[in-house]
Amino acid sequence: xxxxxxxxxxxxxxxxxxCLYLIFGYAPVEKTMGVVQKIFYFHLSSAxxxxxxxxxxxxxxxxxxxxxxxxxELMALASAEIxxxxxxxxxxxxxxWARSIWNTWWSWDPRLTTTFVLWFIYLAYILLQGLxxxxxxxxxxxxxYGIIAFINVPMVFFSIRWWRAIHPVVxxxxxxxxxxxxxxxxxxxxxxxxxxxxxxxxxxxxGLKLVREIDELKETVNNIRRRI
Amino acid sequence: xxxxxxxxxxxxxREEFKALHNLxxxxxxxxxxxxxxxxxxxxxxxxxxxxxxxxxxxxxxxxSTIGLSYSLDxxxxxxALDALLLATGEWxxxxxxxxxxxxxxxxxxxxxxxPVYLIFLDFRGTLNIQILFLNLLLGSIGLTLVGTLLHAINxxxxxxxxxxxILYFPIVIPLLIAVSQSLGIALGNSGNLQLWLSLMIxxxxxxxxxxxxxxxxxxxx
Numbered sequence: 001x002x003x004x005x006x007x008x009x010x011x012x013x014x015x016x017x018x019c020l021y022l023i024f025g026y027a028p029v030e031k032t033m034g035v036v037q038k039i040f041y042f043h044l045s046s047a048x049x050x051x052x053x054x055x056x057x058x059x060x061x062x063x064x065x066x067x068x069x070x071x072x073e074l075m076a077l078a079s080a081e082i083x084x085x086x087x088x089x090x091x092x093x094x095x096x097w098a099r100s101i102w103n104t105w106w107s108w109d110p111r112l113t114t115t116f117v118l119w120f121i122y123l124a125y126i127l128l129q130g131l132x133x134x135x136x137x138x139x140x141x142x143x144x145y146g147i148i149a150f151i152n153v154p155m156v157f158f159s160i161r162w163w164r165a166i167h168p169v170v171x172x173x174x175x176x177x178x179x180x181x182x183x184x185x186x187x188x189x190x191x192x193x194x195x196x197x198x199x200x201x202x203x204x205x206x207g208l209k210l211v212r213e214i215d216e217l218k219e220t221v222n223n224i225r226r227r228i
Numbered sequence: 229x230x231x232x233x234x235x236x237x238x239x240x241x242r243e244e245f246k247a248l249h250n251l252x253x254x255x256x257x258x259x260x261x262x263x264x265x266x267x268x269x270x271x272x273x274x275x276x277x278x279x280x281x282x283x284x285x286x287x288x289x290x291x292s293t294i295g296l297s298y299s300l301d302x303x304x305x306x307x308a309l310d311a312l313l314l315a316t317g318e319w320x321x322x323x324x325x326x327x328x329x330x331x332x333x334x335x336x337x338x339x340x341x342x343p344v345y346l347i348f349l350d351f352r353g354t355l356n357i358q359i360l361f362l363n364l365l366l367g368s369i370g371l372t373l374v375g376t377l378l379h380a381i382n383x384x385x386x387x388x389x390x391x392x393x394i395l396y397f398p399i400v401i402p403l404l405i406a407v408s409q410s411l412g413i414a415l416g417n418s419g420n421l422q423l424w425l426s427l428m429i430x431x432x433x434x435x436x437x438x439x440x441x442x443x444x445x446x447x448x449x
Contacts, residue, residue: 065445120398127394131385141381144442145395148377151438152399155431159402162423163409 002206008199015192019185027185036100041186043093045193046086047115052197053083054118057125058150061143073139074212076146077129078204082197084122090115110161117156121149135212232316236325240299241332251333254295258341261287266348281411284345285367285404291337292371293393296330297379304383309447319447323376323439331372338364351415359414359421366428367407373435374399380446403431 023041030037060076063069094112095105106112129142244251265283303309312322342364346355375396382392410424 117398117401120394124394124398127391128385131391133386137384140445140448141385144446145381147442148399148438151434152402155402155427155434156398159405159427162420162427163405 005199005202005206008195008202012192012195012199015188015195019189019192022185022188026181028181030182033101036097039093039097041189043090043097044186045189046089046093048190049193049197050083050087050090050115050118052194053079053086053201054122054150054153056201057083057146061146061150064139064143065147068136070139070212073143074205074208075201076143077126078201078208080122080125080129080146081204082200084119084126086197087115087119087122091119108160110157113160114153114157118153121153125149229318229321232318232321233324233328236312236316236322237328240325240329244329244333250295250298251336254291254333254337255340257294258287258291258337259344261290262341262345262348266345269349278412278417280345280349280351281415281417282408284342284411285408287341287345288334288338288368288371289397289400289404292330292334292375293396295333295337296372296375297383297389297392299326299329299333300376300379300383313447319443320440322447323380323443327372327376327439330376331368334368334372335364338368353416356414356416359410362425363407363410363414363428366425366432367403367411370403370407370428370432370435371400373432373439374403377435377439377443377446380443384446403428406431 019041023038027038027041029035056079057076060072060079064072064076091112094115098107099105125142125146128145129138131138265287269279269283303312309322313319316322316325342360378392378395378399382395385391406424406427409419410421410428413419413421413424
């Protein structure tokens with residue numbers, strides 16, 4: 001698995017440089033928002049990783065319940081951690097953007113609120129995984145929680161959307177009719193961030209696996225010690 | 229299956245009404261919350277109508293967080309879960325038995341709390357009893373279904389009490405929005421009732437189906 005990560009890292013280096021060039025050199029500066037609009041490329045790409053990671057948590061949860069492979073358990077946890085970090089980035093970049101465009105740090109817009117709920121769910125998931133207790137128990141229950149939470153997310157989105165629709169909507173959909181230069185940049189950013197996600201997932205997965213192995217070794221050593 | 233569910237339900241109710249300790253604690257806790265909220269929100273009558281529904285459901289949310297764990301906890305404390313499983317043979321009958329018990333308890337709490345709440349907050353509008361009834365029923369069903377399921381997860385994890393709301397609150401957010409909006413309509417606010425009722429029904433249905441498929445995995449020993 002290590003060689004895959006090496007290849008991913010090399011791709012990532014080139015793509016990241018390309019991505020930065022496209023964002024700051026190639027993409028046109030937006031007329032009304034100005035340079036602040038550049039946040040959007042990072043923001044949307046992070047959101048894509050955040051939501052995709054959540055999907056991976058769900059799939060790994062289902063796979064874990066059926067196969068009981070340690071692989072799926074570690075994959076779900078690794079993905080949740082990455083998802084959490086990127087959802088945090090989404091909230092922060094969104095806030096920065098909103099401050100200069102909407103003139104407020106936060107608005108209870110459906111997308112924002114759903115992302116915030118998602119952030120809490122990730123946090124709960126990671127906390128659940130971090131509890132002491134039998135490893136199998138923890139993995140199984142976390143998988144169950146991941147599945148419940150994933151099914152819940154669309155309902156969160158629609159409920160908030162309807163709720164806001166009744167009140168006067170201050171901020172309507174920002175409607176990104178993107179011109180060519182921006183669209184190319186965005187697509188390239190999405191590709192780069194997807195590679196980044198795969199790289200991080202692989203890295204974190206290996207890390208978690210090592211932690212697990214060390215725990216097992218410690219256990220063995222302790223057992224031997226007790227026998228002596 | 230239905231027979232087994234009602235068998236557990238009957239057993240729990242008999243046990244509960246013999247001593248009433250759990251129900252009593254829940255009612256007192258909810259009344260205290262009503263008291264604290266009434267003291268803390270001091271707004272003009274026109275604004276208050278928008279705020280009341282939300283607080284009422286927050287009170288029920290807190291009460292269910294604290295109160296509903298008992299029905300499963302006591303079985304574990306007395307090592308009776310295995311016996312229950314032997315008697316019924318399937319986890320989901322136990323789940324729905326416990327769900328019905330919890331639902332009954334929550335509804336009883338609501339019967340006491342809702343009138344008191346309306347009196348304390350000096351509600352003077354017209355009350356639509358039918359919508360209120362539907363709202364309380366559908367909302368309690370959803371709250372109890374999710375609550376019982378997550379209580380079971382917390383129990384199996386040997387998690388501490390504080391973990392439960394962390395797992396519980398994000399999941400009930402859509403329900404909380406729907407119930408507070410439709411309760412607002414029952415109290416005379418404007419809004420689209422059909423939308424919120426259908427959201428509550430969908431929510432309840434989804435969380436009836438999920439335990440059917442997943443509860444075995446939760447309780448697996």
